[in-house]
Amino acid sequence: xxxxxxxxxxxxxxxxxxxxxxxxxxxxxxxxxxxxxxxxxxxxxxxxxxxxxxxxxxxxxxxxxxxxxxxxxxxxxxxxxxxxxxxxxxxxxxxxxxxxxxxxxxxxxxxxxxxxxxxxxxxxxxxxxxxxxxxxxxxxxxxxxxxxxxxxxxxxxxxxxxxxxxxxxxxxxx
Amino acid sequence: xxxxxxxxxxxxxxxxxxxxxxxxxxxxxxxxxxxxxxxxxxxxxxxxxxxxxxxxxxxxxxxxxxxxxxxxxxxxxxxxxxxxxxxxxxxxxxxxxxxxxxxxxxxxxxxxxxxxxxxxxxxxxxxxx
Numbered sequence: 636x637x638x639x640x641x642x643x644x645x646x647x648x649x650x651x652x653x654x655x656x657x658x659x660x661x662x663x664x665x666x667x668x669x670x671x672x673x674x675x676x677x678x679x680x681x682x683x684x685x686x687x688x689x690x691x692x693x694x695x696x697x698x699x700x701x702x703x704x705x706x707x708x709x710x711x712x713x714x715x716x717x718x719x720x721x722x723x724x725x726x727x728x729x730x731x732x733x734x735x736x737x738x739x740x741x742x743x744x745x746x747x748x749x750x751x752x753x754x755x756x757x758x759x760x761x762x763x764x765x766x767x768x769x770x771x772x773x774x775x776x777x778x779x780x781x782x783x784x785x786x787x788x789x790x791x792x793x794x795x796x797x798x799x800x801x802x803x804x805x806x807x808x809x
Numbered sequence: 810x811x812x813x814x815x816x817x818x819x820x821x822x823x824x825x826x827x828x829x830x831x832x833x834x835x836x837x838x839x840x841x842x843x844x845x846x847x848x849x850x851x852x853x854x855x856x857x858x859x860x861x862x863x864x865x866x867x868x869x870x871x872x873x874x875x876x877x878x879x880x881x882x883x884x885x886x887x888x889x890x891x892x893x894x895x896x897x898x899x900x901x902x903x904x905x906x907x908x909x910x911x912x913x914x915x916x917x918x919x920x921x922x923x924x925x926x927x928x929x930x931x932x933x934x935x936x937x938x
Contacts, residue, residue: 774826781830786838794827794846801820802851 815854824855832862840871848874848881856881857890864897864907872910876928877920883927895931899938908935 784790815821828847831839840863847859860882863871875882875894882894898907914920914928 774822778826778829778833781827782834784830784834786831786834786836786842790827790831790834790839791842791846794824794831794842797820797823797827798846798850798852798855801818801824801855804818804820805852 821854825858828855828858828862832865837868837870840866840868840874843871844874844881848878853887853890856885856887857893860885860890860894861897864894864901867901867903867906869906869910872907876907876910876931877914877917877924879921879924883931884924891927895934898931899935904935908932911935 781790781793828843831843831847843859843863847862848856850856850859860875863875863882866872875898878884880886883891883898885891885894898904901907911928911932915925915932917925920928
């Protein structure tokens, strides 16, 4: 190759960049277009940003079946964990509700017992009052009946008899 | 026999009821029965109840028995009977008749000096009450 041809080729390389445009577009290396004596750098010596993007985990591309299974298992486990976590929270909530219901029921029971105690006390009072009032009424009835009797002919003999019996009781006790 | 035994005694309850009935009996003969049987009883509790019943009647004749008679009512030998009678006199809402009987007893020449002295003391108490 003559010197002229070499110059032409060099000029072609320099001024006609169509040959290297594709390479430039593929790489982010600003020096990728530079070459020395036709030695085009086909490999990017710098880390390609495209490769970085390609290295990112993508669920749509370049995933092997095994990876998909792994990811799906992982995602499934996450979903399972979420459901389990949700179920745990639900169980805690239900436990709380049960405790609340238990406390409320216990409180109601205590309240009912308290009311029963009060009602029983009231019943006792009423019962005792009725019984005592029954005897008091009986005594009052007897007194009222005797107050209508003649003191001399009816009450006096009764009074004497009862008093004699009482004095006899006192003698027996003494 | 103490008071608890009296309360549980059937005959005591009967005597008590009879005295109560004579307290409210409108017949003036009730006073005579109370005086004749009740105030002459050997049992202090019966004499006490009888004296109180006579005071409660708040009549001239009944008050005269417990104020002017020696050994009855305020002049009873038992302190409990005398004090209980005085207490009943002091509890009267209308003391007019009682004061008349007391004044009559104090001013009368026919009563013992001891009876008059007791009447004077009770009158002083009633005037203060």
